[in-house]
Amino acid sequence: MFDISLFVLMLLGALLALAVYLPLRAGQLSLATPGFYTIGGTVAALLSTTVPELGGNEQTYPLTSVFLELMLAIPLVALLAFLIGKPVLKLKGIYLAIATIALVEILRVVLLSSPWFGAAVGIFAIPQPFEGPEGYAAAFAVLLGITAWGCQRLETEPLGREMAAIRNDELAARCMGVNSERVKLIAFVLSAIIAAAAGVLAAHFFNSWSARQASFDASITTLAFVVLGGSRTWLGPVIGGLVLTALPELLRPIGDLRLIVFGLVILLGPIFIPQGLIQQKRS
Amino acid sequence: MEVWLQLLVNGISIGAVYALFALGYTLVFSVLGVINFAHGAVFTCGAYFTYIFLGGVVGSNGLLAAQKLPVTFPLAIALVLAGLTAAMVGLLVETVAFKPLRRRGAEPLLYLITSLGAGVIIVNLIQLLMGAEAYALPSNILGSMPAVLALGHGLQIRTVQLLLLLVGGVTMLILNIWLNQSLSGKALQAVAEDATTARLLGINSGAMIQLAFAIASFLAGLSGGLVALSVNIGGPYFGISYGLKGLGVLVLGGLGSVPGAMLGGLIIGITEAFVPAKLSAYKDAVAFAFLFLVLIIRPQGLFGKPPIEKV
Numbered sequence: 001m002f003d004i005s006l007f008v009l010m011l012l013g014a015l016l017a018l019a020v021y022l023p024l025r026a027g028q029l030s031l032a033t034p035g036f037y038t039i040g041g042t043v044a045a046l047l048s049t050t051v052p053e054l055g056g057n058e059q060t061y062p063l064t065s066v067f068l069e070l071m072l073a074i075p076l077v078a079l080l081a082f083l084i085g086k087p088v089l090k091l092k093g094i095y096l097a098i099a100t101i102a103l104v105e106i107l108r109v110v111l112l113s114s115p116w117f118g119a120a121v122g123i124f125a126i127p128q129p130f131e132g133p134e135g136y137a138a139a140f141a142v143l144l145g146i147t148a149w150g151c152q153r154l155e156t157e158p159l160g161r162e163m164a165a166i167r168n169d170e171l172a173a174r175c176m177g178v179n180s181e182r183v184k185l186i187a188f189v190l191s192a193i194i195a196a197a198a199g200v201l202a203a204h205f206f207n208s209w210s211a212r213q214a215s216f217d218a219s220i221t222t223l224a225f226v227v228l229g230g231s232r233t234w235l236g237p238v239i240g241g242l243v244l245t246a247l248p249e250l251l252r253p254i255g256d257l258r259l260i261v262f263g264l265v266i267l268l269g270p271i272f273i274p275q276g277l278i279q280q281k282r283s
Numbered sequence: 284m285e286v287w288l289q290l291l292v293n294g295i296s297i298g299a300v301y302a303l304f305a306l307g308y309t310l311v312f313s314v315l316g317v318i319n320f321a322h323g324a325v326f327t328c329g330a331y332f333t334y335i336f337l338g339g340v341v342g343s344n345g346l347l348a349a350q351k352l353p354v355t356f357p358l359a360i361a362l363v364l365a366g367l368t369a370a371m372v373g374l375l376v377e378t379v380a381f382k383p384l385r386r387r388g389a390e391p392l393l394y395l396i397t398s399l400g401a402g403v404i405i406v407n408l409i410q411l412l413m414g415a416e417a418y419a420l421p422s423n424i425l426g427s428m429p430a431v432l433a434l435g436h437g438l439q440i441r442t443v444q445l446l447l448l449l450v451g452g453v454t455m456l457i458l459n460i461w462l463n464q465s466l467s468g469k470a471l472q473a474v475a476e477d478a479t480t481a482r483l484l485g486i487n488s489g490a491m492i493q494l495a496f497a498i499a500s501f502l503a504g505l506s507g508g509l510v511a512l513s514v515n516i517g518g519p520y521f522g523i524s525y526g527l528k529g530l531g532v533l534v535l536g537g538l539g540s541v542p543g544a545m546l547g548g549l550i551i552g553i554t555e556a557f558v559p560a561k562l563s564a565y566k567d568a569v570a571f572a573f574l575f576l577v578l579i580i581r582p583q584g585l586f587g588k589p590p591i592e593k594v
Contacts, residue, residue: 029392087579094318094391098534099578102571105527109571113564216527220320220399227396259407267400270393271383 004133006249011140012202013245017225017237018147019194024231025160026187027167028089031219032100035107036077036192038214040199042111043073045123045209061127066139066204073196081192082185089184104214111211122210126203136205143201144238147194151234163187228269230276239277285437290556296444298552299451304506304525305532305544306458307499313475313539314488314495315385317394321376323526324405325500329369329507330516331409334418336361344414358424362450362508369504370497376401377496385492409519418516443513450509454502455545462541471495475539524567531574537587546585 016033023030047069048054054065084103091099111117130136154160162183165173174180203209221244229240247265251258269276304326311319338355341347356364380397425442433439462468473481474491482488510525532551536543551570558566583589 091578091582094538095534095578095582097395098530099575101527102531102575102578105571106568106575109565109568113568216523220395224396224399227392231392256407256411260404260411263400263403263407265400266403267380267397269400270389270396274384274387274389274393 003249004137006246008133008136008140008205009249010242010245011137011144012198012205013222013225014238014241015140015144015147015194015198016222017229017241018144018151018234019191019198020222020226021231021234021237022151022191022194023184023187024226025154025167026163026184027170028184028187029093029097029223030100030188030191031097031223032081032084032103032188033191033195033222034214034218035100035104036081036195037199037202037218038107038111038211039077039080040073040196041203041209041213042117042123042199042211043076043196044069044200044203045126046117047072048127048204049123049125055127060131061129061204063129066129066200069200070197073200074193077192077196078189081189085185085188089181089188101216101219104219105216108211108214111214117211122208122212123203124208126207126209128207129204133205136201139201140198140205143197148234148238155234159183159186224266224269226276228266228273228276230278230280232275232280233278236276236278243277288436288438291553292438292440293444294553294556295549296440296448296451296552297556298549299448299455300506300509300548301525301528301532301552302545302548303451303454303502303509305529305536305548306455306541307502308529308533309536309539309541309544310471310495310499310502312533313541314471314478314492315381315394317381317391318398318530318533319376319381319496319499320395320398320526321373321380321402321405322398322499322503322529323522324402325369325373325376325503325522326507326510326525326529327409327516327519327522328372328405329365329504330511330521331413331418331507332365332368332504333361333508333511334420334516336364337421337424339418339421341412342414342416342418344416345410345412347412348414358426362505365508366501366505369507370501372405373496373500373503374493376405376500377493381492381496406519406522413519415518417518418511420511420516424512441513446512447509450505454505458498458502459541467491467494528567528570531570534584535574535577537584540584540586543584543586 016037019033019036020030044066048061048065054062054068056062056065088096088099117123130139154163162173162178165176165178166180166183170180225240225244226237227240228244229238230236244265248258248262251261254261307322308318311317311322335352336356337358338352340349340351343349376398380401381394384393384397428442431439431441432445462472470481470486471491471494473484473486474488478488507522528551532544532547535550536545536547551573554573555566555570558569577585
């Protein structure tokens, strides 16, 4: 039997993979995605559990309120990503990766330790806008569809080409008149927005939310989605996110060995298919 | 005044272990230019190996339930053995996760993923074999030594802290002498400087990379064992937070810089020690916030060379 909840998780994995993919497309290895995802989820969890006006009169939580949460979380995270991105994107390569890991760790520790955000236990009983997982699957599918469409469009637009140029050689791209600082910042902010939107929906889906979502493991696992799926086109991260989220669940019958097999896949993937599952057409 | 000194002592002793651990990252980075994300898992191995070599019994949840070694080693030998076993694990990681990519000259991003995969495998193997429970090293390991030494003026140091400081310091001293005085140490530095030229001069760079991995993993295993002396092994994920902190130390000091890693370890250890007890929950955040600030002000770290952009 096909498990719809698993399908929702797969769509979520694909969304987060796209969020990692965008800065990577501009050659920037940012591991901040779980941080922005957690902020999105925290905004949704706090609003929906503490503002009674959002609840409405019906049994289920109104969709318009979810939309309102998105409208609040997205500008907030975009502003944050802008302010953080300005200084951070000056860092190159692995320094950027580690600075973003540091940011996610700071966020996690602060959220886990301060009582306003539910501290270590998290925020519980987040109201449900849908009766079952089918509704969530539809919502996530719409969000993924919009994001993937945007990423696909980007590949032919000047902005996307500028991103690819920076990835290939930033200095050369700058010489050709590409404003690399601006392009990198746009990619970073867009990535944060995708992660935050995914977080808002995920908080409702999981019913509870804590900063444990923002772990170092999550950063690297989402990066693995992108690398194994293929980091050159939008389809790669989507496929990588779908397949690798499903894998540990599908391996459940082999019990304790499943995470070892998962590790093997991550280990052997880049060795045998360095370009990822979805490879770029040669032109 | 005394409180101040006491915190400094605490900070230096844990900082020495951070430095020791981060030196492993540094060695591998200096020869390969990539970060080994399995380093934290090797650290965890070291802690578990120390437990086993000290004659500890495996708990009831793993495949090895209720097993133990027929012999019990004294602490010093157990620590060295744990380091050596960890070095073998490190060599295995190099062979499986690094060598195939190295041969092909793959992009650095891929090493992150393969080494992470190796780390996931190690951590879950530990869980499979030893179970997820916490382990505490036997309390009598220090033998007849007192648990706390008074240094006068109300200043005191736990014997374990002193041990951390001594072993950490001596190991770093040996490492420094080896790197700068011995032929193989200089060969390693040559590979770090320029692998191609080193090869042309007759240095077997593949062997040097393996040597770097072996030493790095020995240091990780040793620091895992040392940390396990002062805190319980919390489970197979024991090494993750240390792995992260080690990354912080590495970057703070400057990638690939040996003195940088040592100073970085001390700075992060001391910074953490000075976080007031009331805010101790934020201790980890303080270390990372500090790292973040340094990166913004000095992107190449304290001792790193600024990258030169070539056209």
